[in-house]
Amino acid sequence: MADFDLVIVGTGSANSIPGPEFDDWSIAIVERGTFGGTCLNVGCIPSKMFVYAADVADTIATAGDYGIAASFGSADWPAIRDRVFGRIDPIANGGRDYRFGAECPNITVFEGDASFVSDRRLAVRMGDGSTESVSGRHVVLGAGARAFVPPYRGLGTVPFHTSDTVMRLDSLPTSMIVLGGGYIACELGYVFSALGTDVTVVNRGERLLRAEDDDVSAAFTRAAQRHFDLRLGATVSSVRGGAATGSTVRGGAADFVYAADGSPSAQGNSYTVEFTRDGSAESVSADVLLVATGRVPNGDQLALDLAGVDDDDGRVLTDEYYRTSALGVWAFGDLSSETQLKHLANAQVRALRHNLLVAEGQAEGPMRTVREDLVPHAVFSHPQVASVGLTERDARAQGLPISVANKPFGHTAYGWAMEDTASFAKLIAHAETRELLGAHIIGPQASTLIQQLIQGMAFGQTVDQMAREQFYIHPALTEVIENALLEL
Numbered sequence: 001m002a003d004f005d006l007v008i009v010g011t012g013s014a015n016s017i018p019g020p021e022f023d024d025w026s027i028a029i030v031e032r033g034t035f036g037g038t039c040l041n042v043g044c045i046p047s048k049m050f051v052y053a054a055d056v057a058d059t060i061a062t063a064g065d066y067g068i069a070a071s072f073g074s075a076d077w078p079a080i081r082d083r084v085f086g087r088i089d090p091i092a093n094g095g096r097d098y099r100f101g102a103e104c105p106n107i108t109v110f111e112g113d114a115s116f117v118s119d120r121r122l123a124v125r126m127g128d129g130s131t132e133s134v135s136g137r138h139v140v141l142g143a144g145a146r147a148f149v150p151p152y153r154g155l156g157t158v159p160f161h162t163s164d165t166v167m168r169l170d171s172l173p174t175s176m177i178v179l180g181g182g183y184i185a186c187e188l189g190y191v192f193s194a195l196g197t198d199v200t201v202v203n204r205g206e207r208l209l210r211a212e213d214d215d216v217s218a219a220f221t222r223a224a225q226r227h228f229d230l231r232l233g234a235t236v237s238s239v240r241g242g243a244a245t246g247s248t249v250r251g252g253a254a255d256f257v258y259a260a261d262g263s264p265s266a267q268g269n270s271y272t273v274e275f276t277r278d279g280s281a282e283s284v285s286a287d288v289l290l291v292a293t294g295r296v297p298n299g300d301q302l303a304l305d306l307a308g309v310d311d312d313d314g315r316v317l318t319d320e321y322y323r324t325s326a327l328g329v330w331a332f333g334d335l336s337s338e339t340q341l342k343h344l345a346n347a348q349v350r351a352l353r354h355n356l357l358v359a360e361g362q363a364e365g366p367m368r369t370v371r372e373d374l375v376p377h378a379v380f381s382h383p384q385v386a387s388v389g390l391t392e393r394d395a396r397a398q399g400l401p402i403s404v405a406n407k408p409f410g411h412t413a414y415g416w417a418m419e420d421t422a423s424f425a426k427l428i429a430h431a432e433t434r435e436l437l438g439a440h441i442i443g444p445q446a447s448t449l450i451q452q453l454i455q456g457m458a459f460g461q462t463v464d465q466m467a468r469e470q471f472y473i474h475p476a477l478t479e480v481i482e483n484a485l486l487e488l
Helices: 037-041 044-061 077-100 183-195 214-224 342-359 392-397 413-417 451-458 463-468 479-487
Strands: 002-009 027-031 107-118 121-126 131-141 145-147 175-179 198-202 228-231 235-242 248-250 256-258 270-277 280-286 288-291 295-297 329-331 377-379 385-389 402-408 424-430 436-442
Touching: 002 107, 027 131, 037 044, 037 077, 044 077, 044 183, 077 107, 107 131, 131 342, 175 183, 175 270, 175 280, 183 198, 183 288, 183 377, 198 280, 214 228, 214 385, 214 392, 214 424, 214 436, 228 280, 270 288, 329 342, 385 451, 392 402, 392 424, 392 436, 402 479, 413 479, 424 479, 436 451, 451 463, 463 479
Parallel strands: 002 027, 002 131, 027 107, 131 329, 175 198, 175 288, 198 228
Antiparallel strands: 107 121, 121 131, 145 295, 235 270, 248 256, 270 280, 377 385, 385 436, 402 424, 424 436
């Protein structure tokens, strides 16, 4: 049994809490998987490195549009994969080694699975089968989220992939079925499609990215037909398939198949997904099955009730300062936020870090929080999507008086250069206060173009100020934003 000033569960953004201000605190860090959390190991960073390679392949494949004689032949998947994880794995391992090292004398690392047994006390089931008991004057929960697996008949008996495993395939599959139509499905589906895999997307909804503004979602769905065989409005009835001979399925839900060398295998499997659309039965078959139907918080794995921590179906509930219903227990990030984004988790943990010090009288108040109504996001597929603030449907549902501008990329000189006929920037402003309520961009560089608008919204500029009180470089793509603001 070990008692600490602070117990941290998870090593994603939570790993940034210990710093010089905490040198006199005894700290326990609990991690059941790989140091660095979702973003570093199986999420944002590796997926976008794969997307960049896919973008290069797609640029080559479409070079003829610009009078360039080029063609995309094939992708060296192992080389692409190893470039990604050859950089990421050493960072994760280095983070682990650092916390075990002499530079962190006040930190004890427990590599195991944690769950509460009572107030601020957790049992940690270690990798060797033993159990350690740890308690803290404060406990910070940063245990994140995991891939959601829908209850489709047969899915629990086949060795499917999720975003946690599919990027480490040992070879590029010939064909793939993607279940889902959100950002994970659209990003990873695009990666494999651009690199040469035949990708079929089976989605319950009639559109992809349905959480986006309706115009953006509709435009993305149209554009995605170039990359995917779309089966939309599909109600899945069953999934069947099996492991290749000699492969080993590990884990209770058969998460993925290992090849003989221990790497996740892309070959030797055959999957069939059966579904109905418009009352008719259909099916598709492929070499690899990727389940990309969203992510769920890990609160249901922490025995929260034993510590008096309130949750909503596994999502830990907190106040604006990241305090849970249990004294001394804090939570943040994907475990507690309805919006699961790394940049939000980073901002929350900076505030939480300060609040811990305030709670102990080591920093001056007040406690800090993060304004979450202006948290932006981007989808790194093709085309790229970026958004911040209200969609048009949300603004109208709230009864707000709004003005809407929608400007195509092709109305700018840079858009002409790109031969772009589908991309646009859509802005929604309050018709009376002139504040920008929402911005939605679909097209090249969307995640960069939106940053100016995020800044303007954060600092309270009106759309008139954003349009008139600064220069826009001509003929840069930022003129798309200028034109939309001028229309407002």
